Amino acid sequence: MITAENITYSIGSHRILANICATFNPGRVTAILGPNGAGKSTFLKCLTGALKPDEGSVTVDGRDLHQYSLTELSRRRAVLSQANPISFPFTAHEIVVMGRNPYSLEKTTASNAEIADEALALVDAWHLRDRAFPTLSGGEQQRVQFARVISQIWEQEGASLFLDEPTxxxxxxxxxxxxxxxxxxxxxxxxxxxxxxxxxxxxxxxxDHCYFIKDGGIQGGEDSKDLIKADIISEIFDLPKEYAAMRFGGQFAD
Incomplete structure (x- = not known):
């Protein structure tokens, strides 16, 4: 379980996140939603340890995130960021094998290569394994990078997976x-x-669940199908209620 308690983060005098509290449970997929610039990616970076909040804390299984060593974190969580610029001509397979770096001292090269191939197959990208990464389309690169983060936690039960706009x-x-x-x-x-x-x-x-972030605050944490509805969308995205009802009123009905 990951718990965020009173997360506050600012850049200069601009407060991005203000006293955010949220819980993320194992075996569940939780979305973070909200307008552009609301602080979604910033919050994700606080959860992964890429950013340290000005106030508050993130705990993983009851232990403060910053008490984990980098080696421990590399085996407990994998992160797919929005931007993954790579200009060197690594093959797709080599990119995925990079996800196996935390295990390089205890797993054989052949074993890590096999896991990389299996991860590529899972994301429908095995046929790209020998292609130079910079020559791939944006969608192909995204699938290869997703294979990389899957390979990083391949044998880890109860690990965490953080994805920033993966689709x-x-x-x-x-x-x-x-x-x-x-x-x-x-x-x-x-x-x-x-x-x-x-x-x-x-x-x-x-x-399974979702949170909405707006103006540095957070709400939600319940079932996505209970929260993603016209009235809430109107409030979060500053849409006229009539438009939200017309655009989303019956769209999510089962």
Whole structure:
């Protein structure tokens, strides 16, 4: 379980997050939703340890995040960021093998390569294994990077997976495949999955719980299908109620 308690984070005089509290449970996929610039990615970085909040704390299984060593963290959580610029001509397979770095001293090269191949196959990218990463399309790169983070926690039960806009460059088929795989992994490996998303349709159908962030505050934490509805969307995204009802009123009805 991951718990955020009173997270506050500012850049200069601008407060990005203000006293945010949230809980993320194993075996569940939780979406973080909200307008552009609301602080979603900043909050995700606080959860992963990439940023240290000005106030508050993040605990993982009851232990403060910053008490873990980098080696421990590299085996307990994997992070897919929005931007993963790589200009060197590594192959897709080599990129995925990088996810196995935390195990390089105890696992054989052959074993790590085999896991990388299995991860590529899971994300429908095995056929790209020998292609130079910079030559791939944006969606292909995203799938390869997703394979990398999967390989990082391949044998870890109860680990955490943090994804920042993982479907932004994917076509409809691969959006469905990726989110279906996330659900399967969260259940089979008891993963705690946190996803920053913009697409409310995907969040509604593909996540268990969700939070909304707006103006540095947070609300939600309940079932996605109970929260992603027209009245809440109108409030969070500053939409006219009539438009939200017309656009989303019946869209999420089962």
């Amino acid at each position: 932004s460059a994917l076509d409809l088929k691969h959006q469905h495949q990726l989110l279906e795989l996330v659900q399967i992994l969260s259940t089979e490996k008891n993963l705690t999955v946190v996803i920053v998303m913009h697409d409310l349709n995907l969040a509604y159908y593909s996540t």
